[in-house]
Amino acid sequence: MIYDVAVIGAGVIGSMISMELSHYNLSSILIEKFNDVAMGTTKANSAIVHAGFDALPGTLKAKFNVEGTRLMPETCKRLHVPFKQIGSVVVAFYEEQLKTLQTLYDRGIENGVPDMEILNREQLRELEPHINEIAKGALYAKTAGIVCPYQLAIASAENAVLNGTDIKLNYEVDKIEYDEAGKVFSIYSGEKEIQARFVVNCAGIYSGKVAELIGDNSIEIVFRKGEYMLLDKNMGYLANTVIFQCPSEMGKGILVTDTVDGNLITGPSSIDIGSVDADLSTNADVLDAVIDAARLSVPEINTRNVITSFAGLRAHSPTNDFIIGESEVNPSFINVAGIESPGLSAAPAIGIYVKDLIVEKLGAQIKENYEPSRKTPVRFNEMTNEQKKELIEKDKRYGRIICRCETVTEGEILDAIHSPIPATDVDGVKRRTRAGMGRCQGGFCGSKVVELLAREHGLNLDDITKFGGNSKLLVGKTK
């Protein structure tokens, strides 16, 4: 079959575009090289919804950020994705930075950012009691917030699947051809082929390389690496809003914030590492520098409470802006590239924009009865005792706790394994349910999750991987 649209890359951008497209009477497929959705930049970033005052007026970043942030609360509510509009502060620690606050405020006004306010040091301290006492003031933006980025990608991709989108995982695109008329693309992964009339390139850090497959050499992407530290929930009290420092050329600097799950997160470092080796390792000196910088904002941060550290790569374009639109080589090939921060904030707006572009070209109509949401995921941990009682009476698998630290039940894990985009590996279960994300980092529940995955997928324990590919957890039976 020839699909109307093939979206390459199932990060938050590709998933959002697929979701929007799936509400129209067209056929589409979402293609991903990894074993699950949300495996690239989407699973390792700051998880911030930015207010929109950072980008220069007139840029795509400014436009889509403000619009995306406006759409975010409703989008997350509809898709049952954790989102908290906690606001952000950009803190001036030195006298000369107060000017920067005003510049950012003015830029925000020009970009159309609502609900901003410049706080003096007393107002700031009231809002953030644990802020460094040298802080002089801050730009407070109430529309900023925190979101679970991989949940947003999973939820929107699930919605797309519920509305008829096909999804192809473990499909690493290595060749793209199109017919003489330039109307039908053949998208290859080794011997395998998928055909489509339109291609949307959302390949993240690889979007430059995917564009090159049709001879479009216009997109340069630099891997900008960021390392983070996640701290125990008992540290969550240190930040009430997203705490930024004044921005530099390399980005918005080191932030300190709660996550939607109540942990404290700090990062990212910002180091360009070329465009070849997608190196996701963490480094002692970099993490030391992150902590030192974080302590400028919140001196009480303590590394003893770090529960994990990780690195993510952002797709940085030297143009300093998003690249969204038709390729010069073939107008049916749409590039959505260079989506670094504020890409997550912008995702809902980019999804709609790209959908409009394609729907217009195809003359597609909105479906009458499309599904706007997805099945509400059960979150046993967040229920009242009455709700828990009722739930277990209906299905006793919700009475068996698998992950002790995050109180995740067997029922929730089975839901994830049998969801529209089934979790097939341990990390996939973790992203969908939080099993293994707590203090013990899967020490106790890891083997039980492996057992459930093996049982439900009809496999042996040693077939189960951490995140697909060769990331096997076990190497065979003892005897």
Next chain:
Amino acid sequence: MTKNIICVACPMGCGITVEINDSGEILSVTGNTCKRGDAYARTECTNPVRSLTTTVKVSGGTHPVVPCKSADALPKGKIIECARALRDIEIKAPVKIGDVVCADILGTGVDIVATNHCPEG
């Protein structure tokens, strides 16, 4: 000749000194804090032994393997060989603590016994 060894008879881990003459006779044992230590030191210098714990495969049980141990100590040099031999054994559930899973392993005269229950399942 003097030999310094650490007693493994119990978790105390006493340091024991054994005096041995040229013909291999033990002249004295010092540093031990109990009789077991004395005995351990003497065998360690003449014929060192260890107990073996591992698992054996079970068919038709609640678990795929059941733990087991050597009922008596085995010659230290034979431990790896015995563990390897036990990898090829399969017993049938139900298994009870103390059941002999392998009698007289490799002709040592020592039985291997189960150290946990494994009901049918």
Next chain:
Amino acid sequence: MLNYDIVVVGGGPAGMAAAVKAKECGVDSILVLERAETLGGILEQCIHTGFGLHYFGEELSGPEYADRFIQQVIEKNIEYKTDTMVLEVTADNKVYAVNSEDGLLEIQAKAVILAMGCRERPRGALNTPGTRCAGVMTAGTAQKYVNIDGYMPGKKVVILGSGDIGLIMARRMTLEGAEVKLVCELMPYSSGLTRNIVQCLDDYGIPLELSCTVIRIHGEERLEGVTVAKVDENRRPIKGTEKYIECDTLLLSVGLIPENELTREAGIDLDPVTSGAVVDESRQTTQPGVFACGNVLHVHDLVDYVTLESYCAGEGAAKYVLGSAPEKKYISTKGVGGVRYIVPQKVNLNAGEDVKLYFRVGRVYKGASIVVKYNGYEIMRRKKPRLAPGEMENVILKESELQKFAEGGLVEISVEE
């Protein structure tokens, strides 16, 4: 709502011993709640021998030791529920728990005994740089895969940390045909028992490198190797000592943490050093009627001591329920000069019997003395050929001695070289 005199949270060696003792002391209405599928706790996967020498005078394996108590629980008709997770213990000793069969359980207890055990420190807590590939796990997780599930986590192994579980797993993996290339230990001494170094490493020619740690983890999908390096006295890697070791598995044995989430949420005082509750000699916490014992209170070296401690808690809880607990007149205890902590942290002068104080030292000492002082006056001095952080020590405060102390007094234990 259910009503029990005593609810025991955890059916491992500590919980079972406490329940058995409470029953012997005359309390009939007892319920043990265990989150795993069977009673026995972590002992079920500890298939090596070495358990019970002090208490039973026999060298038992973990499952055998556990079975002695499981049989007593059954014989004494003590009620228990497995596959049951306790979600909350309230300030008025109400226990919320959940399982598939009963759903959400709400239980009003007169006394609660906390016996949840401990968990292992994971990789994240070490912040070891490198990739996040498969093949890195705690030694206890590997132990479960090998001994219960019958699966191998890998074939070429490096072990970080020389705690007992790490040492035991070095031997275990070797016996199952894996090659253990190195055990490295950050500290200049091993925190494991000496006998485990001898019979788990030396016997198999496995090298142990002290003052050494893993500084980098390599591998995209599955672990491919680790870089280890020597560390200086401040535990910082020394440049130039880096060494790459090819391996597919890294096991971590880098410490145990008492699992006190329930305790903390109940608002019970915790000791920052033990990470367990602050208790008196009956193992009663700062919440009346709530007792704690076993590894949830402080990490023990030998299960035999867990059993003895749990008897204290079981008896204490029984007396509390039966109204025969003595009036409280506390002195406190404190570890100083080389003694990291003491359990119990408080002693009731009306205890009516000798009280054993358990403690651990902070480093290895040879030929040092343990000195006990009451309000600054030396009351006991004992020479010890060897003291090590891996081994729990104890001193006994005689009943007759307690009689001489006054409420509010302070007993200090220190090491003198």
